[in-house]
Amino acid sequence: MDLIYNYLNQGLSVVIPFVILLGLLIFVHELGHFLVAKWCGVRVEVFSLGFGKKILQYKRGDTNYCLSLVPLGGYVKMFGDEVGAQISEEDRKYSFTHKSVWQRIAVVLAGPLMNFFFSIFILMLVAFMGEEVRAPRVGDVHTDTSAFSAGFRSGDLILKVNSDKIGTWDEIQEQLTRNASKDISFEVKRDGSEHPIQLHAAAQLKPNQNVLSLDDYVGDIEGLSYSSRAAVVGIVPKTLMSDIGLKTGDRIVSVNAQQISYFRDLENVFMAFQEQAVNIVVERFDGKQAQNITLNGQLGKFSSLAVLGIESSELYLSKVMEQSPAYTAGIREGDKIISIDNFKPQRWEHVLNSIKSYSGTGPIRISVARNNETHDFQVTPQMTEHMNSQGGEEKRYTIGIVPHVYSAPPVTLKMKTSNPIEALIRGVTRTNEITVMTVVSFMRLIQNKISHKNIGGVLSIGQAASETYKVGIAHFLQLMAVISVNLFILNLLPIPVLDGGHLLFYSIEALRGAPLSMRKMEIAQQVGLFILISLMVLSLFNDFSRLFGF
Numbered sequence: 001m002d003l004i005y006n007y008l009n010q011g012l013s014v015v016i017p018f019v020i021l022l023g024l025l026i027f028v029h030e031l032g033h034f035l036v037a038k039w040c041g042v043r044v045e046v047f048s049l050g051f052g053k054k055i056l057q058y059k060r061g062d063t064n065y066c067l068s069l070v071p072l073g074g075y076v077k078m079f080g081d082e083v084g085a086q087i088s089e090e091d092r093k094y095s096f097t098h099k100s101v102w103q104r105i106a107v108v109l110a111g112p113l114m115n116f117f118f119s120i121f122i123l124m125l126v127a128f129m130g131e132e133v134r135a136p137r138v139g140d141v142h143t144d145t146s147a148f149s150a151g152f153r154s155g156d157l158i159l160k161v162n163s164d165k166i167g168t169w170d171e172i173q174e175q176l177t178r179n180a181s182k183d184i185s186f187e188v189k190r191d192g193s194e195h196p197i198q199l200h201a202a203a204q205l206k207p208n209q210n211v212l213s214l215d216d217y218v219g220d221i222e223g224l225s226y227s228s229r230a231a232v233v234g235i236v237p238k239t240l241m242s243d244i245g246l247k248t249g250d251r252i253v254s255v256n257a258q259q260i261s262y263f264r265d266l267e268n269v270f271m272a273f274q275e276q277a278v279n280i281v282v283e284r285f286d287g288k289q290a291q292n293i294t295l296n297g298q299l300g301k302f303s304s305l306a307v308l309g310i311e312s313s314e315l316y317l318s319k320v321m322e323q324s325p326a327y328t329a330g331i332r333e334g335d336k337i338i339s340i341d342n343f344k345p346q347r348w349e350h351v352l353n354s355i356k357s358y359s360g361t362g363p364i365r366i367s368v369a370r371n372n373e374t375h376d377f378q379v380t381p382q383m384t385e386h387m388n389s390q391g392g393e394e395k396r397y398t399i400g401i402v403p404h405v406y407s408a409p410p411v412t413l414k415m416k417t418s419n420p421i422e423a424l425i426r427g428v429t430r431t432n433e434i435t436v437m438t439v440v441s442f443m444r445l446i447q448n449k450i451s452h453k454n455i456g457g458v459l460s461i462g463q464a465a466s467e468t469y470k471v472g473i474a475h476f477l478q479l480m481a482v483i484s485v486n487l488f489i490l491n492l493l494p495i496p497v498l499d500g501g502h503l504l505f506y507s508i509e510a511l512r513g514a515p516l517s518m519r520k521m522e523i524a525q526q527v528g529l530f531i532l533i534s535l536m537v538l539s540l541f542n543d544f545s546r547l548f549g550f
Helices: 002-039 101-129 146-150 169-178 240-244 263-271 325-329 348-356 420-446 458-471 473-492 499-512 518-548
Strands: 044-060 063-078 131-134 157-161 183-189 197-202 204-207 217-220 233-235 251-255 277-285 290-298 310-312 317-320 336-340 364-370 373-379 382-387 393-398 401-403 412-415
Touching (some): 002 044, 002 101, 002 473, 101 131, 101 420, 101 499, 131 473, 146 197, 157 169, 169 217, 233 240, 240 290, 251 263, 263 310, 336 348, 348 393, 420 473, 458 518, 499 518
Antiparallel strands (some): 044 063, 157 183, 183 197, 204 217, 233 310, 251 277, 277 290, 336 364
16 A cells, blocks of 8 residues: 555656646647737637647637646637638638738747747746856866866865956856966965965866857866765775775765765864764665665774775776676676776776777776775777767767766855846846757757757656756746747747748748648648657657666
Protein backbone atom coordinates (compact mmCIF):
# COMPACT_ATOMS: atom_id res chain seq x y z
CA MET A 1 0.00 0.00 0.00
CA ASP A 2 2.84 2.38 0.87
CA LEU A 3 4.48 1.58 -2.48
CA ILE A 4 1.28 2.46 -4.35
CA TYR A 5 0.98 5.69 -2.35
CA ASN A 6 4.57 6.63 -3.15
CA TYR A 7 4.11 6.01 -6.88
CA LEU A 8 0.85 7.98 -6.85
CA ASN A 9 2.48 10.84 -4.96
CA GLN A 10 5.45 10.91 -7.37
CA GLY A 11 3.10 10.86 -10.34
CA LEU A 12 1.06 13.78 -9.02
CA SER A 13 4.25 15.75 -8.27
CA VAL A 14 5.03 15.58 -12.00
CA VAL A 15 1.52 15.83 -13.48
CA ILE A 16 0.25 18.84 -11.50
CA PRO A 17 3.14 21.25 -12.34
CA PHE A 18 3.09 19.99 -15.95
CA VAL A 19 -0.66 20.65 -16.33
CA ILE A 20 -0.34 24.11 -14.71
CA LEU A 21 2.60 25.06 -16.95
CA LEU A 22 1.25 23.72 -20.23
CA GLY A 23 -2.34 24.70 -19.47
CA LEU A 24 -1.43 28.34 -18.88
CA LEU A 25 0.74 28.57 -21.99
CA ILE A 26 -1.92 26.96 -24.18
CA PHE A 27 -4.61 29.22 -22.71
CA VAL A 28 -2.53 32.34 -23.40
CA HIS A 29 -1.76 31.22 -26.96
CA GLU A 30 -5.38 30.43 -27.84
CA LEU A 31 -6.57 33.58 -26.07
CA GLY A 32 -4.49 35.60 -28.54
CA HIS A 33 -6.24 33.97 -31.50
CA PHE A 34 -9.62 34.35 -29.78
CA LEU A 35 -9.36 38.04 -28.86
CA VAL A 36 -8.08 39.21 -32.25
CA ALA A 37 -10.65 37.04 -34.05
CA LYS A 38 -13.46 38.66 -32.03
CA TRP A 39 -11.92 42.09 -32.64
CA CYS A 40 -11.97 41.39 -36.40
CA GLY A 41 -15.62 40.36 -36.21
CA VAL A 42 -15.08 36.62 -36.65
CA ARG A 43 -17.62 34.33 -34.98
CA VAL A 44 -15.71 31.98 -32.65
CA GLU A 45 -17.60 28.71 -32.24
CA VAL A 46 -15.25 26.76 -29.89
CA PHE A 47 -12.50 27.76 -27.46
CA SER A 48 -10.95 24.53 -26.19
CA LEU A 49 -8.09 23.74 -23.84
CA GLY A 50 -6.97 20.26 -24.82
CA PHE A 51 -8.07 17.90 -27.57
CA GLY A 52 -10.45 14.98 -27.82
CA LYS A 53 -13.49 14.29 -25.67
CA LYS A 54 -14.90 17.34 -23.88
CA ILE A 55 -14.82 16.99 -20.08
CA LEU A 56 -16.36 20.35 -19.21
CA GLN A 57 -18.08 22.88 -21.44
CA TYR A 58 -19.94 26.13 -21.08
CA LYS A 59 -21.62 28.11 -23.84
CA ARG A 60 -21.84 31.85 -23.79
CA GLY A 61 -22.99 33.77 -26.84
CA ASP A 62 -21.66 32.13 -30.00
CA THR A 63 -18.77 30.38 -28.26
CA ASN A 64 -18.62 26.99 -26.57
CA TYR A 65 -15.81 27.09 -23.95
CA CYS A 66 -14.40 23.59 -23.37
CA LEU A 67 -11.92 21.65 -21.29
CA SER A 68 -10.97 18.53 -23.25
CA LEU A 69 -9.40 15.24 -22.25
CA VAL A 70 -5.92 15.41 -23.83
CA PRO A 71 -4.04 18.38 -22.28
CA LEU A 72 -1.36 18.61 -24.99
CA GLY A 73 -2.68 21.57 -26.91
CA GLY A 74 -5.79 23.54 -27.63
CA TYR A 75 -7.70 25.17 -30.44
CA VAL A 76 -10.01 28.00 -31.41
CA LYS A 77 -12.69 26.91 -33.90
CA MET A 78 -13.76 29.87 -36.04
CA PHE A 79 -16.82 30.07 -38.21
CA GLY A 80 -16.04 29.60 -41.89
CA ASP A 81 -12.51 28.22 -41.54
CA GLU A 82 -13.42 24.80 -43.01
CA VAL A 83 -12.09 24.06 -46.46
CA GLY A 84 -14.85 24.39 -49.07
CA ALA A 85 -17.50 25.46 -46.53
CA GLN A 86 -20.65 26.95 -48.03
CA ILE A 87 -21.26 30.32 -46.38
CA SER A 88 -24.34 32.38 -47.06
CA GLU A 89 -23.96 35.98 -48.17
CA GLU A 90 -25.47 37.17 -44.89
CA ASP A 91 -23.00 35.18 -42.72
CA ARG A 92 -19.86 36.04 -44.66
CA LYS A 93 -19.20 39.05 -42.44
CA TYR A 94 -18.65 36.59 -39.54
CA SER A 95 -16.56 34.12 -41.56
CA PHE A 96 -12.81 33.85 -40.99
CA THR A 97 -12.19 32.79 -44.60
CA HIS A 98 -13.97 35.87 -45.92
CA LYS A 99 -11.99 38.35 -43.85
CA SER A 100 -9.23 40.33 -45.55
CA VAL A 101 -5.84 38.67 -45.79
CA TRP A 102 -4.40 41.19 -43.33
CA GLN A 103 -7.11 40.38 -40.77
CA ARG A 104 -6.41 36.65 -41.16
CA ILE A 105 -2.69 37.30 -40.69
CA ALA A 106 -3.47 39.30 -37.53
CA VAL A 107 -5.61 36.47 -36.10
CA VAL A 108 -2.99 33.81 -36.76
CA LEU A 109 -0.06 35.95 -35.59
CA ALA A 110 -1.82 36.87 -32.34
CA GLY A 111 -1.30 33.41 -30.78
CA PRO A 112 2.52 33.33 -31.01
CA LEU A 113 2.78 37.01 -30.08
CA MET A 114 0.75 36.40 -26.93
CA ASN A 115 3.33 33.79 -25.90
CA PHE A 116 6.08 36.35 -26.44
CA PHE A 117 4.32 39.05 -24.41
CA PHE A 118 3.36 36.52 -21.74
CA SER A 119 7.06 35.72 -21.29
CA ILE A 120 7.73 39.43 -20.68
CA PHE A 121 4.93 39.49 -18.10
CA ILE A 122 6.22 36.36 -16.33
CA LEU A 123 9.78 37.69 -16.16
CA MET A 124 8.46 40.98 -14.81
CA LEU A 125 6.91 38.98 -11.96
CA VAL A 126 10.25 37.21 -11.43
CA ALA A 127 11.98 40.61 -11.27
CA PHE A 128 9.57 41.66 -8.51
CA MET A 129 10.02 38.36 -6.66
CA GLY A 130 13.79 38.26 -7.11
CA GLU A 131 15.90 36.31 -9.59
CA GLU A 132 18.91 34.30 -8.48
CA VAL A 133 22.06 35.19 -10.43
CA ARG A 134 25.71 34.16 -10.06
CA ALA A 135 27.51 36.41 -7.61
CA PRO A 136 30.92 37.92 -8.56
CA ARG A 137 32.60 35.42 -6.22
CA VAL A 138 35.73 33.64 -7.50
CA GLY A 139 35.71 29.84 -7.27
CA ASP A 140 38.75 27.58 -6.94
CA VAL A 141 41.98 29.16 -8.22
CA HIS A 142 44.73 26.64 -8.91
CA THR A 143 48.37 27.56 -8.36
CA ASP A 144 49.44 26.74 -11.93
CA THR A 145 47.09 29.25 -13.59
CA SER A 146 47.37 32.84 -14.83
CA ALA A 147 44.68 33.91 -12.37
CA PHE A 148 46.81 32.75 -9.43
CA SER A 149 49.90 34.49 -10.84
CA ALA A 150 47.88 37.71 -11.13
CA GLY A 151 47.02 37.50 -7.43
CA PHE A 152 43.50 36.04 -7.42
CA ARG A 153 42.69 33.59 -4.65
CA SER A 154 39.81 31.19 -4.09
CA GLY A 155 36.75 32.90 -2.65
CA ASP A 156 37.72 36.47 -3.66
CA LEU A 157 34.78 38.84 -4.10
CA ILE A 158 35.28 41.04 -7.17
CA LEU A 159 34.00 44.54 -6.44
CA LYS A 160 35.17 46.50 -9.47
CA VAL A 161 36.63 45.94 -12.93
CA ASN A 162 38.33 48.99 -14.46
CA SER A 163 36.62 51.20 -11.84
CA ASP A 164 33.15 49.89 -12.84
CA LYS A 165 31.13 48.40 -9.99
CA ILE A 166 30.34 44.74 -10.45
CA GLY A 167 27.08 43.11 -9.37
CA THR A 168 27.07 39.72 -11.09
CA TRP A 169 29.51 37.24 -12.62
CA ASP A 170 28.02 37.90 -16.06
CA GLU A 171 29.17 41.52 -15.76
CA ILE A 172 32.73 40.28 -15.14
CA GLN A 173 32.53 38.14 -18.28
CA GLU A 174 31.31 41.12 -20.31
CA GLN A 175 34.22 43.22 -19.06
CA LEU A 176 36.77 40.50 -19.89
CA THR A 177 35.43 40.22 -23.44
CA ARG A 178 35.24 43.98 -23.94
CA ASN A 179 38.78 44.55 -22.66
CA ALA A 180 40.52 41.47 -24.07
CA SER A 181 44.27 41.90 -24.75
CA LYS A 182 44.35 44.95 -22.47
CA ASP A 183 45.59 45.45 -18.93
CA ILE A 184 42.55 45.17 -16.66
CA SER A 185 42.41 46.42 -13.09
CA PHE A 186 40.41 44.59 -10.43
CA GLU A 187 39.33 45.50 -6.94
CA VAL A 188 38.64 42.47 -4.76
CA LYS A 189 37.65 41.81 -1.17
CA ARG A 190 39.23 38.83 0.59
CA ASP A 191 38.54 37.06 3.91
CA GLY A 192 36.36 39.90 5.15
CA SER A 193 39.16 42.46 4.89
CA GLU A 194 37.98 46.05 5.16
CA HIS A 195 40.40 47.38 2.56
CA PRO A 196 39.98 46.19 -1.06
CA ILE A 197 42.95 44.59 -2.81
CA GLN A 198 44.11 45.97 -6.17
CA LEU A 199 45.01 43.42 -8.87
CA HIS A 200 45.96 43.63 -12.54
CA ALA A 201 45.65 40.99 -15.25
CA ALA A 202 45.28 40.69 -19.02
CA ALA A 203 42.40 38.75 -20.55
CA GLN A 204 42.91 36.79 -23.75
CA LEU A 205 40.31 35.97 -26.38
CA LYS A 206 39.47 32.28 -26.58
CA PRO A 207 36.89 30.33 -28.63
CA ASN A 208 33.49 30.54 -27.01
CA GLN A 209 32.43 27.13 -25.70
CA ASN A 210 28.81 28.27 -25.44
CA VAL A 211 27.29 27.15 -28.75
CA LEU A 212 24.10 29.09 -27.96
CA SER A 213 25.97 32.40 -28.08
CA LEU A 214 26.45 34.57 -31.15
CA ASP A 215 29.93 35.53 -29.94
CA ASP A 216 32.65 33.39 -31.49
CA TYR A 217 35.23 34.50 -28.91
CA VAL A 218 35.07 35.57 -25.27
CA GLY A 219 37.59 37.14 -22.90
CA ASP A 220 39.23 34.81 -20.43
CA ILE A 221 41.86 34.81 -17.69
CA GLU A 222 43.10 31.25 -17.34
CA GLY A 223 41.92 29.78 -14.05
CA LEU A 224 39.45 32.57 -13.19
CA SER A 225 35.93 31.15 -12.84
CA TYR A 226 33.05 30.80 -10.41
CA SER A 227 33.42 27.00 -10.26
CA SER A 228 34.36 25.31 -6.98
CA ARG A 229 34.78 21.68 -5.98
CA ALA A 230 32.25 20.29 -3.56
CA ALA A 231 33.47 18.86 -0.27
CA VAL A 232 33.70 15.34 -1.70
CA VAL A 233 36.73 13.48 -0.40
CA GLY A 234 39.17 10.84 -1.45
CA ILE A 235 40.24 8.66 1.48
CA VAL A 236 43.63 6.94 1.69
CA PRO A 237 43.29 3.39 3.13
CA LYS A 238 44.62 2.64 6.63
CA THR A 239 44.55 6.26 7.83
CA LEU A 240 42.71 7.98 10.67
CA MET A 241 39.78 9.01 8.46
CA SER A 242 39.41 5.54 6.95
CA ASP A 243 39.40 4.11 10.48
CA ILE A 244 36.65 6.54 11.50
CA GLY A 245 34.59 5.26 8.57
CA LEU A 246 34.94 7.92 5.87
CA LYS A 247 34.91 6.55 2.32
CA THR A 248 36.05 7.91 -1.01
CA GLY A 249 33.10 9.69 -2.63
CA ASP A 250 31.58 10.87 0.67
CA ARG A 251 30.51 14.51 0.72
CA ILE A 252 31.26 16.11 4.08
CA VAL A 253 28.16 18.05 5.11
CA SER A 254 29.37 19.33 8.47
CA VAL A 255 32.08 18.95 11.10
CA ASN A 256 30.92 19.55 14.68
CA ALA A 257 27.79 21.27 13.28
CA GLN A 258 29.90 23.61 11.13
CA GLN A 259 28.49 23.47 7.60
CA ILE A 260 30.91 22.75 4.75
CA SER A 261 30.32 24.00 1.20
CA TYR A 262 33.67 23.56 -0.55
CA PHE A 263 36.56 21.14 -0.47
CA ARG A 264 38.96 24.07 0.01
CA ASP A 265 37.31 24.81 3.39
CA LEU A 266 38.09 21.39 4.89
CA GLU A 267 41.70 22.07 5.91
CA ASN A 268 40.87 25.12 8.07
CA VAL A 269 37.84 23.41 9.62
CA PHE A 270 39.70 20.25 10.64
CA MET A 271 42.72 22.24 11.86
CA ALA A 272 40.40 24.10 14.22
CA PHE A 273 39.49 20.81 15.95
CA GLN A 274 42.96 19.33 16.47
CA GLU A 275 43.17 16.90 19.43
CA GLN A 276 39.41 17.09 19.87
CA ALA A 277 36.45 14.80 19.36
CA VAL A 278 34.73 15.33 16.01
CA ASN A 279 31.22 14.63 14.80
CA ILE A 280 31.24 14.37 11.00
CA VAL A 281 28.03 14.26 8.95
CA VAL A 282 28.53 12.92 5.44
CA GLU A 283 26.26 12.38 2.47
CA ARG A 284 26.85 8.93 1.03
CA PHE A 285 25.38 7.49 -2.17
CA ASP A 286 24.44 3.85 -1.62
CA GLY A 287 23.82 3.07 -5.29
CA LYS A 288 20.19 4.16 -5.30
CA GLN A 289 19.92 7.35 -3.29
CA ALA A 290 21.95 9.62 -1.06
CA GLN A 291 21.68 9.31 2.70
CA ASN A 292 23.22 11.21 5.60
CA ILE A 293 25.53 9.28 7.92
CA THR A 294 27.05 10.50 11.18
CA LEU A 295 30.62 9.45 12.04
CA ASN A 296 32.48 10.10 15.29
CA GLY A 297 36.19 10.10 16.02
CA GLN A 298 39.06 11.66 17.95
CA LEU A 299 41.60 13.81 16.14
CA GLY A 300 45.21 13.87 17.14
CA LYS A 301 47.76 16.52 16.27
CA PHE A 302 48.40 16.86 12.54
CA SER A 303 49.87 19.30 10.04
CA SER A 304 47.63 18.79 7.01
CA LEU A 305 44.63 16.93 5.60
CA ALA A 306 47.02 14.47 3.96
CA VAL A 307 48.13 13.27 7.39
CA LEU A 308 44.50 12.47 8.22
CA GLY A 309 44.11 10.60 4.92
CA ILE A 310 41.89 13.17 3.21
CA GLU A 311 42.66 14.30 -0.32
CA SER A 312 40.87 15.44 -3.48
CA SER A 313 38.52 12.83 -4.90
CA GLU A 314 38.89 13.80 -8.55
CA LEU A 315 41.69 11.32 -9.36
CA TYR A 316 39.69 8.44 -7.82
CA LEU A 317 37.48 6.43 -10.18
CA SER A 318 33.80 6.17 -9.35
CA LYS A 319 33.10 3.88 -12.30
CA VAL A 320 34.94 1.83 -14.92
CA MET A 321 32.78 0.84 -17.88
CA GLU A 322 32.62 -2.87 -18.57
CA GLN A 323 34.29 -3.96 -21.81
CA SER A 324 36.10 -0.60 -21.98
CA PRO A 325 39.87 -0.37 -22.62
CA ALA A 326 40.48 0.47 -18.93
CA TYR A 327 38.36 -2.44 -17.67
CA THR A 328 39.96 -4.88 -20.09
CA ALA A 329 43.42 -3.75 -18.95
CA GLY A 330 42.51 -4.37 -15.28
CA ILE A 331 41.68 -0.89 -13.90
CA ARG A 332 38.79 -0.99 -11.43
CA GLU A 333 36.38 1.26 -9.56
CA GLY A 334 38.04 2.91 -6.54
CA ASP A 335 41.51 3.06 -8.13
CA LYS A 336 43.37 6.35 -7.92
CA ILE A 337 45.25 7.50 -11.01
CA ILE A 338 48.86 8.29 -10.15
CA SER A 339 50.48 8.78 -13.54
CA ILE A 340 49.92 8.55 -17.29
CA ASP A 341 53.12 7.84 -19.25
CA ASN A 342 55.23 9.26 -16.38
CA PHE A 343 53.10 12.44 -16.23
CA LYS A 344 51.62 12.95 -12.76
CA PRO A 345 48.21 14.62 -13.02
CA GLN A 346 47.00 16.92 -10.25
CA ARG A 347 43.44 17.32 -11.49
CA TRP A 348 40.94 15.36 -13.57
CA GLU A 349 41.37 17.94 -16.34
CA HIS A 350 44.99 16.78 -16.69
CA VAL A 351 43.86 13.14 -17.04
CA LEU A 352 41.24 14.07 -19.61
CA ASN A 353 43.67 16.10 -21.70
CA SER A 354 46.32 13.38 -21.57
CA ILE A 355 43.92 10.77 -22.93
CA LYS A 356 42.34 13.12 -25.50
CA SER A 357 45.81 13.90 -26.90
CA TYR A 358 46.63 10.21 -27.47
CA SER A 359 48.66 9.84 -30.68
CA GLY A 360 46.72 6.83 -31.91
CA THR A 361 49.64 4.38 -31.86
CA GLY A 362 50.51 1.89 -29.16
CA PRO A 363 49.20 1.66 -25.58
CA ILE A 364 49.70 4.22 -22.81
CA ARG A 365 50.95 3.27 -19.36
CA ILE A 366 48.64 4.16 -16.50
CA SER A 367 49.70 3.72 -12.88
CA VAL A 368 47.04 3.53 -10.17
CA ALA A 369 47.00 3.23 -6.39
CA ARG A 370 44.92 0.38 -4.98
CA ASN A 371 44.97 -0.54 -1.30
CA ASN A 372 48.21 1.44 -0.82
CA GLU A 373 49.88 -0.49 -3.62
CA THR A 374 50.88 0.75 -7.07
CA HIS A 375 49.72 -1.14 -10.16
CA ASP A 376 50.75 -0.45 -13.75
CA PHE A 377 48.51 -1.11 -16.75
CA GLN A 378 48.90 -0.86 -20.52
CA VAL A 379 45.77 0.77 -21.97
CA THR A 380 44.97 1.55 -25.60
CA PRO A 381 42.41 4.38 -25.86
CA GLN A 382 39.63 4.08 -28.40
CA MET A 383 37.84 6.74 -30.41
CA THR A 384 34.28 7.23 -29.14
CA GLU A 385 31.44 9.69 -29.65
CA HIS A 386 30.29 11.73 -26.66
CA MET A 387 27.87 14.50 -25.84
CA ASN A 388 29.81 17.51 -24.61
CA SER A 389 28.68 19.99 -21.96
CA GLN A 390 27.23 22.30 -24.62
CA GLY A 391 24.97 19.64 -26.16
CA GLY A 392 27.09 18.83 -29.17
CA GLU A 393 28.46 15.44 -30.15
CA GLU A 394 32.22 15.10 -30.42
CA LYS A 395 34.63 12.29 -31.17
CA ARG A 396 37.62 11.85 -28.89
CA TYR A 397 39.84 9.18 -27.37
CA THR A 398 38.53 7.62 -24.15
CA ILE A 399 39.33 4.61 -21.98
CA GLY A 400 35.99 4.24 -20.16
CA ILE A 401 36.63 5.75 -16.72
CA VAL A 402 34.47 8.11 -14.65
CA PRO A 403 35.98 10.15 -11.78
CA HIS A 404 34.64 11.36 -8.45
CA VAL A 405 34.39 14.97 -9.72
CA TYR A 406 31.62 17.07 -8.20
CA SER A 407 31.10 20.82 -8.42
CA ALA A 408 29.48 22.87 -5.68
CA PRO A 409 26.64 25.21 -6.67
CA PRO A 410 28.00 28.70 -7.41
CA VAL A 411 27.40 31.49 -4.92
CA THR A 412 24.24 33.32 -5.94
CA LEU A 413 22.52 36.53 -4.99
CA LYS A 414 18.94 37.64 -5.47
CA MET A 415 18.29 40.53 -7.83
CA LYS A 416 14.88 42.11 -7.33
CA THR A 417 13.17 45.41 -7.90
CA SER A 418 10.04 47.21 -6.75
CA ASN A 419 10.15 49.64 -9.67
CA PRO A 420 7.64 48.64 -12.42
CA ILE A 421 9.73 50.31 -15.15
CA GLU A 422 12.86 48.40 -14.10
CA ALA A 423 10.83 45.19 -13.93
CA LEU A 424 9.48 45.81 -17.46
CA ILE A 425 12.97 46.50 -18.79
CA ARG A 426 14.21 43.32 -17.13
CA GLY A 427 11.31 41.33 -18.58
CA VAL A 428 11.90 42.64 -22.11
CA THR A 429 15.68 42.15 -21.88
CA ARG A 430 15.45 38.59 -20.58
CA THR A 431 12.76 37.65 -23.12
CA ASN A 432 14.91 38.98 -25.94
CA GLU A 433 17.89 36.99 -24.61
CA ILE A 434 15.82 33.80 -24.48
CA THR A 435 14.49 34.48 -27.98
CA VAL A 436 18.00 34.90 -29.39
CA MET A 437 19.17 31.77 -27.56
CA THR A 438 16.22 29.78 -28.94
CA VAL A 439 16.80 30.95 -32.52
CA VAL A 440 20.54 30.21 -32.21
CA SER A 441 19.76 26.73 -30.88
CA PHE A 442 17.74 26.02 -34.04
CA MET A 443 20.63 27.29 -36.14
CA ARG A 444 23.10 25.08 -34.25
CA LEU A 445 20.82 22.05 -34.75
CA ILE A 446 20.79 22.69 -38.50
CA GLN A 447 24.59 23.17 -38.44
CA ASN A 448 24.89 19.91 -36.43
CA LYS A 449 26.75 21.77 -33.66
CA ILE A 450 24.03 20.63 -31.25
CA SER A 451 22.93 17.02 -31.31
CA HIS A 452 19.34 16.13 -32.21
CA LYS A 453 19.41 14.08 -29.00
CA ASN A 454 18.82 17.33 -27.11
CA ILE A 455 15.35 17.71 -28.59
CA GLY A 456 12.89 16.96 -25.79
CA GLY A 457 9.16 16.39 -25.69
CA VAL A 458 6.34 16.35 -23.19
CA LEU A 459 8.16 13.99 -20.80
CA SER A 460 11.16 16.31 -20.60
CA ILE A 461 8.87 19.30 -20.05
CA GLY A 462 6.99 17.42 -17.34
CA GLN A 463 10.21 16.43 -15.58
CA ALA A 464 11.59 19.98 -15.78
CA ALA A 465 8.29 21.42 -14.53
CA SER A 466 8.29 19.08 -11.54
CA GLU A 467 11.92 19.80 -10.63
CA THR A 468 11.64 23.59 -10.89
CA TYR A 469 8.32 23.60 -9.02
CA LYS A 470 10.05 21.84 -6.11
CA VAL A 471 12.92 24.37 -6.12
CA GLY A 472 10.65 27.42 -6.00
CA ILE A 473 8.02 29.44 -7.82
CA ALA A 474 10.57 31.83 -9.36
CA HIS A 475 12.41 28.93 -11.05
CA PHE A 476 9.08 27.46 -12.20
CA LEU A 477 8.06 30.80 -13.73
CA GLN A 478 11.43 31.14 -15.48
CA LEU A 479 10.93 27.72 -17.06
CA MET A 480 7.44 28.79 -18.12
CA ALA A 481 8.91 31.90 -19.77
CA VAL A 482 11.50 29.83 -21.66
CA ILE A 483 8.86 27.40 -22.96
CA SER A 484 6.55 30.30 -23.83
CA VAL A 485 9.29 31.81 -26.01
CA ASN A 486 9.92 28.38 -27.55
CA LEU A 487 6.22 28.18 -28.45
CA PHE A 488 6.46 31.65 -29.96
CA ILE A 489 9.39 30.61 -32.17
CA LEU A 490 8.10 27.11 -33.01
CA ASN A 491 4.69 28.37 -34.08
CA LEU A 492 6.29 30.90 -36.43
CA LEU A 493 8.22 28.21 -38.32
CA PRO A 494 6.90 28.08 -41.91
CA ILE A 495 5.58 24.56 -41.49
CA PRO A 496 2.01 23.97 -42.71
CA VAL A 497 -0.40 22.98 -39.86
CA LEU A 498 1.49 25.41 -37.59
CA ASP A 499 0.64 29.12 -37.35
CA GLY A 500 3.79 29.90 -39.34
CA GLY A 501 2.54 27.75 -42.23
CA HIS A 502 -0.74 29.65 -42.34
CA LEU A 503 1.17 32.94 -42.20
CA LEU A 504 3.25 31.76 -45.15
CA PHE A 505 0.11 30.98 -47.19
CA TYR A 506 -1.48 34.33 -46.33
CA SER A 507 1.72 36.23 -47.06
CA ILE A 508 1.90 34.60 -50.52
CA GLU A 509 -1.74 35.51 -51.03
CA ALA A 510 -1.03 39.12 -50.05
CA LEU A 511 1.90 39.33 -52.49
CA ARG A 512 0.25 37.67 -55.50
CA GLY A 513 -3.25 39.00 -54.89
CA ALA A 514 -4.82 35.54 -54.86
CA PRO A 515 -4.62 32.47 -52.60
CA LEU A 516 -2.73 29.33 -53.53
CA SER A 517 -4.71 26.55 -55.16
CA MET A 518 -6.49 24.15 -52.86
CA ARG A 519 -4.39 21.25 -54.18
CA LYS A 520 -1.08 22.98 -53.38
CA MET A 521 -2.25 23.82 -49.86
CA GLU A 522 -3.40 20.24 -49.26
CA ILE A 523 0.00 18.86 -50.35
CA ALA A 524 1.79 21.40 -48.13
CA GLN A 525 -0.44 20.45 -45.18
CA GLN A 526 0.41 16.78 -45.65
CA VAL A 527 4.14 17.53 -45.78
CA GLY A 528 3.85 19.76 -42.70
CA LEU A 529 1.94 17.08 -40.81
CA PHE A 530 4.63 14.52 -41.67
CA ILE A 531 7.38 16.87 -40.41
CA LEU A 532 5.47 17.60 -37.20
CA ILE A 533 4.76 13.94 -36.45
CA SER A 534 8.42 13.08 -37.16
CA LEU A 535 9.57 15.73 -34.68
CA MET A 536 7.12 14.45 -32.07
CA VAL A 537 8.34 10.87 -32.52
CA LEU A 538 11.98 12.01 -32.28
CA SER A 539 11.32 14.04 -29.12
CA LEU A 540 9.48 11.14 -27.46
CA PHE A 541 12.26 8.74 -28.42
CA ASN A 542 14.83 11.10 -26.85
CA ASP A 543 12.67 11.43 -23.73
CA PHE A 544 12.45 7.67 -23.25
CA SER A 545 16.17 7.31 -24.01
CA ARG A 546 17.06 9.80 -21.28
CA LEU A 547 14.61 8.43 -18.73
CA PHE A 548 15.28 4.73 -19.25
CA GLY A 549 18.86 4.84 -20.54
CA PHE A 550 18.53 3.08 -23.87
